[in-house]
Amino acid sequence: MTHDTPLSPRPLHHLADGRRRLMTAAQLRAHGISAAEANEQCRPGGPWQQLLPNVVLLHAGPPTSEERLHAVLLYAARERTPAAASAVTSAVPSPVSVPRQPGGGQPSLPASPEAMITGLAALTLHGFSAAPPLPSLAAIDVLVPRLRRLRSTGCARIVRTAALPTAVRVTGLPVAPVARALADAVAELTDPGVVHRLLTEAVRAGHCEPAAVVRELNRARLLGRPHVVDAVDSLVAEGRALAEQHLYRMVREHALPEPVWNVDLRLPGGPHLGGVDAFWPEQAVALELDTRGAHRRSEDDAVRAEQARRREHLERLGITVVPLVPRRLRESPEHQAAVVRTALMAAGDREPAAYVVVLPR
Structure with a gap:
């Protein structure tokens, strides 16, 4: 038996059942679909398409934003054995609904995942009104450990880090904390107005403290950029003004x-x-x-x-x-x-x- 031999041949239509819209090559093999069969289904004009290396979209037509988010996470996750892939596939989550408003107190994951959404896509998921809508993003940033052997391709842009932060769940997806996502977004931005709006909203909307943002920007060595320095000065002033408001309220209310x-x-x-x-x-x-x-x-x-x-x-x-x-x-x-x-x-x-x-x- 070769690596591509189906484990248990089954009709292909059972995969496109409305729940499983994306699968990795390993998950397809676990369902009895050989590489040759998968390639045939992904031919031009076929019912499937290869969205990213080893990630197959089980329908024709453009992917939704939710599917792109899941796809980059599947692409960045470590390859699993067929047995493990089968277990994972049985619990593939249904597509999520992306929120436009920030949720309150998302719980931290018990352990850091192998990859997480970061950058502008993460800020959109966190509810930033100044972040662009997901469909307008040509690429979705995904944060992975530095030693992972991955390359940016298609809609997945790989961002590397020496140590993954603790992710938060947003609509079931692992997402970088706001301060880290901001730093990864700012690293790719050159428009001073966009940088200023994102940093201001981070503090004004209560997403995170100015100190946390400055620490991440410093870690990413972004504080030497003039437009970032100007935005940070405004960020600190904004944070202080909000702190003074909380101080006045504390004295009155207590x-x-x-x-x-x-x-x-x-x-x-x-x-x-x-x-x-x-x-x-x-x-x-x-x-x-x-x-x-x-x-x-x-x-x-x-x-x-x-x-x-x-x-x-x-x-x-x-x-x-x-x-x-x-x-x-x-x-x-x-x-x-x-x-x-x-x-x-x-x-x-x-x-x-x-x-x-x-x-x-």
Whole structure:
């Protein structure tokens, strides 16, 4: 028996039953279809077509967007044995419905798959309105381990990585996390307006934190591109504005005393002590939004050192500094409010703080 000998010859029409629209060569062999038979069915004008190497579309006519997504994942997946392929084929998922709005809290996969959708296609699946619709994409990016021996072909564009991130499921498909998908998309984009819109939507719509995006862009060595740097500056500003809105809401909704907002602190007749996002003069408690993770790496060490120096100086003057991370402020405002309230209540147990001048900034 040769490698292409059918395992159990069966009529071909049973494959195109509405559920199984795509199969790999191994899956076809597991169903008793030899390579010669498959090639005959995929001849010009035939009922099937070879969409990608070793991936057969079991109908004529153009593939749908859902079929293209499944096809690139099948192409990028490791070849299975006929027995394993048969088991997989019995559970081939029906085509998915691509969402236009982001879903909430998609669960992470228990283990990283062998391949996942990334780039613009992933952003569309995540619900980005600034991402193009799937039918308009000439190629779909698929993220695979660096050592996989694959090439870009047809509608599949191979993106390699040293370590696959943990995928999320979107309509049953393994999709790269937003920050990674953004970096892979930006790597292929040259239009500054498109880059700016995608990065802005990532933060404004709550898909991910600015710091996560900047980390991925830095890892991909994209921060040397001028149009990316400009977009990142806007991204950081957008993230800070949203964090300030969450801070105002936290103070109101959790009945904290009203502070003075966005002020500079100075010693009387002395040096500038730095700006803080909120300050309670009677309790000598200052609050800072900790956004240092959103700075470019070249700036991060200097920013971190300056913030640490300033906070230590304020603490020596008897001023309690409460740093709040924007992500935690958004995800658990009640806990962050409790942290601030505890600092305010502890003011009575401390030595009186040095007198400082409070100025608007």
